[in-house]
Amino acid sequence: MSDTPMTVDKEGQKLPSGASFDLAKASAAAAADSDAERNSVFASLVSGDADIVGLVAYSIYKQNKHDWLVSFSRIKSREPDEGELSAYIIGESTPRRLATYRHLAQATLDGRGPEVSTGVGGQSYAQQGLGKARNGRSAPGSMPPTLWIGLTVVVLILAYLAARAGWIKV
DSSP states (O other), rough: OSSEEEEOOOTSSSSEEEHHHHHHHHHHHHHHHHHHHIIIIIIOOOTTTTOOOHHHHHHHHHHHHHHHHHHHHHHHOOOOOHHHHHHHHHHHHSHHHHHHHHHHHHHTTTTTTTOSOOOGGGHHHHHHHHHHHHHHHHTSOOOOOOOHHHHHHHHHHHHHHHHHHTOOOO
16 A cells, blocks of 8 residues: 555545646646636537437537647647647537537437448448449449449440431420
8 A cells, every 4th residue: 555645536536645736737727728618619509418419419529629639649749739739620610510419319310310430440431331332343232333334335326226226206
């Protein structure tokens, strides 16, 4: 057992005495930033406790923010500064973007939402679809573009031959 004096924070976690003050300051700073963001975005998306669509929309917003933070850190090899984070929040708080979050939330609740889990090689659903489109592969159950082009050419040739034979009048 350790001889280090322990304190208990407001969540009931045991912390070393010296660490509790630093943790409290860090928690307060994070809460202040988070509160300002939560108040604006959360209030814009969620109209009340029973607003399930708004709560799901806020969850989607938070997932996007997390993905942005991870991507930013990976690309820039650092955390975003206050200005960059503020710019992100402003961009995500536009009326059109908030409406998009609510639309995605409703679609998700209706069972029509995108599957956002990361799949093959850690790629998101959108990245996988973009990769397939770039490679000329289509979604399962649809015909490849070259097949559509070939089918169109065959139909046009048949229409031309039918017009020459007098079967159809142009």
